Every structure is written in C-alpha cells, then in structure tokens.
Amino acid sequence: MWRVFIECAFALIDILDRELQEEGGAEAGWSLRWYDLLAHLDMAPEGLPMNELASQILANKSGLTRVVDRMEEAGLVGRERPRADRRVVRVFVTREGLDALAAARAVHHRGIQEHFFRHLQRRDVEALRPPLEKVRDHLQPLRPGRVSR
Amino acid sequence: MWRVFIECAFALIDILDRELQEEGGAEAGWSLRWYDLLAHLDMAPEGLPMNELASQILANKSGLTRVVDRMEEAGLVGRERPRADRRVVRVFVTREGLDALAAARAVHHRGIQEHFFRHLQRRDVEALRPPLEKVRDHLQPLRPGRVSR
DNA sequence: GAAGATTGAGCGGTCAATCTTG
DNA sequence: CAAGATTGACCGCTCAATCTTC
Numbered sequence: 001m002w003r004v005f006i007e008c009a010f011a012l013i014d015i016l017d018r019e020l021q022e023e024g025g026a027e028a029g030w031s032l033r034w035y036d037l038l039a040h041l042d043m044a045p046e047g048l049p050m051n052e053l054a055s056q057i058l059a060n061k062s063g064l065t066r067v068v069d070r071m072e073e074a075g076l077v078g079r080e081r082p083r084a085d086r087r088v089v090r091v092f093v094t095r096e097g098l099d100a101l102a103a104a105r106a107v108h109h110r111g112i113q114e115h116f117f118r119h120l121q122r123r124d125v126e127a128l129r130p131p132l133e134k135v136r137d138h139l140q141p142l143r144p145g146r147v148s149r
Numbered sequence: 150m151w152r153v154f155i156e157c158a159f160a161l162i163d164i165l166d167r168e169l170q171e172e173g174g175a176e177a178g179w180s181l182r183w184y185d186l187l188a189h190l191d192m193a194p195e196g197l198p199m200n201e202l203a204s205q206i207l208a209n210k211s212g213l214t215r216v217v218d219r220m221e222e223a224g225l226v227g228r229e230r231p232r233a234d235r236r237v238v239r240v241f242v243t244r245e246g247l248d249a250l251a252a253a254r255a256v257h258h259r260g261i262q263e264h265f266f267r268h269l270q271r272r273d274v275e276a277l278r279p280p281l282e283k284v285r286d287h288l289q290p291l292r293p294g295r296v297s298r
Numbered sequence: 299g300a301a302g303a304t305t306g307a308g309c310g311g312t313c314a315a316t317c318t319t320g
Numbered sequence: 321c322a323a324g325a326t327t328g329a330c331c332g333c334t335c336a337a338t339c340t341t342c
Contacts, residue, residue, distance in 0.1 A: 005281055007207065010208065011289065049302080050303060065303065115287065120280045120284075133153055138268060140156075200324060208311090212311050237324065
C-alpha cells in the first residue's frame with residue numbers, strides 16, 4: 001500500500017512537471033515549482049514577502065531567491081522593498097505572469113483530472129480527504145521553515 | 150483535495166529523505182534513492198541489469214549510472230558483465246549493502262508508520278488502495294523508460 | 299544580536315552525444 | 321543498425337556564510 005502511494009507520488013510529480021515544461025513552449029524554465037509559486041502569488045495580489053512565500057510552497061525554501069530571479073527575468077513576477085521594513089522583499093505577480101498562469105492552469109488542471117481524479121470515484125475522494133488532511137497537518141510543522149497554520 | 154494530496158507527497162518525500170540522510174551517519178549519500186535501489190536489489194539476489202533496475206525504481210532513469218557509481222564506491226553494490234551478453238551490466242547488492250539496508254529499513258519503516266499510517270484507520274487504507282492502484286497503473290507506462298507490467 | 303534575504307561552492311539530476319557489443 | 325550503458329555539459333538544488341536592516 002505504501003509502495004503504491006509513493007509510486008503515485010513520484011509518477012504524478014514527474015508527469016505533471018513534464019506537461020508544464022512542454023506547454024511552457026518558448027518560455028523555458030516552466031515547472032511545477034513555477035506553477036506553484038505563481039498560484040500562491042495569484043491569491044495574494046499585494047504580493048508576499050520571500051519568507052512567507054517560502055513557507056507556503058511545495059518545494060524547499062532553499063533556492064527560492066534564484067527561482068524568483070529567473071521568473072523575474074522572464075517577466076512573470078516583480079520585487080519590491082516596502083519602506084516600512086526595508087529588510088523585506090515583497091514578490092508580486094505581473095500582468096504577464098497572470099496570463100502565463102492562466103495558460104498553464106488549463107494544462108495543469110487537465111493533467112490532474114486525467115491522471116488523478118479520472119481514476120477516483122466521488123466516494124474515494126471523500127474517503128481520502130480527511131486522513132490525508134491529518135497527514136498534511138502532522139507533516140507541515142516538521143519541514144524546515146514551516147509553521148503550523 | 151488535490152492540494153492536500155500533493156502537499157503530503159512533497160512533505161513525505163522531503164522528510165523521509167532527511168531521515169535516511171541523518172541515519173546514514175558516516176556514510177554520506179544516503180537518500181530515498183539509495184534506499185529504493187537497495188530494496189529492489191534485495192528482492193533480486195542474482196542482480197539486475199541497469200535497464201531493468203531503471204524501470205523499477207521511483208526516480209528517473211537518468212543518472213542511474215552515477216548513483217550506482219557512488220554506491221559501488223561506498224561498497225553497497227557491485228557490477229558484473231555477464232558473458233552471455235557483454236552489453237549488459239548486472240548490479241547486485243553486497244553483503245555490506247544488505248547490512249546497511251537492514252539498518253536503513255528500520256529507520257524508514259518507523260518513519261512511514263509515524264508520518265503516514267499513524268494517521269489512517271484500517272478502513273482508510275483499504276479504501277485508498279484500489280483507486281491508487283488504478284492511478285499507478287495508468288501512470289506507469291506514461292513515464293519515460295517504463296513498461297506496463 | 300536577530301530577522302530577512304542573497305551569495306558562492308559543491309553536489310546531484312538531466313539530456314543529448316558517444317562508446318561498445320550484439 | 322539496435323540495444324545497453326556511460327560520458328560530458330549544463331542547470332537546479334542545497335547548505336553554510338554573508339550582507340543589510342531592524
């Protein structure tokens with residue numbers, strides 16, 4: 001059972017990542033990591049401090065600076081230092097980033113549907129959710145740089 | 150729901166990986182990838198061709214040669230070219246590899262229990278398995294270098 | 299001194315090109 | 321030419337050290 005779960009996890013991450021890369025087209029660099037980051041910024045129109053962003057995304061905090069560097073070069077996000085506390089860097093999505101996200105979202109949602117939900121009954125989904133939420137809530141604070149929410 | 154699943158996947162991989170690293174102690178390089186590889190070789194005492202090994206492990210085929218290089222340096226596995234077909238390289242676990250696997254297995258199983266099964270009821274496990282098996286069987290052939298089994 | 303973020307060095311993964319054997 | 325595996329070059333991730341601002 002564990003083996004099945006972990007194989008699904010690796011395979012889903014691998015395949016969904018590839019789908020985003022291929023759909024990124026000219027724009028090189030597209031990955032689950034970019035998608036995840038944009039999706040979070042999309043929910044915070046005023047932008048997020050690097051720190052807070054780091055604690056929400058799937059991947060490790062490590063390397064976030066460079067990911068944002070590349071996405072900034074690609075024009076998808078911007079940086080801003082608030083006057084209130086000049087240690088902080090707020091990251092925000094650009095107009096271009098929102099457009100790119102919308103395109104990627106179509107691809108990504110189709111992939112999730114096709115590779116995951118397509119194989120689950122409604123009652124499977126309902127059965128999965130509560131235990132997985134417990135697992136998530138248990139795991140979150142164990143990861144470096146995360147806080148229980 | 151999808152978000153919960155994918156967060157669990159990333160967090161579990163991250164945490165279980167760290168646990169193996171820390172328990173590897175002196176032996177640097179320990180990771181889920183090493184564990185996964187040794188576990189597969191353990192089930193094939195006569196060894197496996199690189200190719201076959203590649204199609205069974207969690208991670209990508211890519212870089213397998215170098216992973217085996219490092220594990221060979223660490224004394225955990227060995228290579229052998231069968232006379233029958235000298236294109237092939239068979240990888241096998243050494244005695245030392247089996248010992249290391251046994252130690253790692255204790256740590257890893259404890260982690261899986263603590264971070265995953267601890268939060269599931271027996272009926273959750275039974276409910277999860279069939280749909281996840283469908284997902285796995287659907288995904289497997291989509292990954293590069295894999296064949297449906 | 300602590301919090302927030304960046305930098306540099308090193309390691310590991312990835313893809314395409316190559317080598318060897320059938 | 322095909323199958324099996326390795327190599328080299330590049331890129332991304334990771335950790336610890338550093339810089340800036342509070």
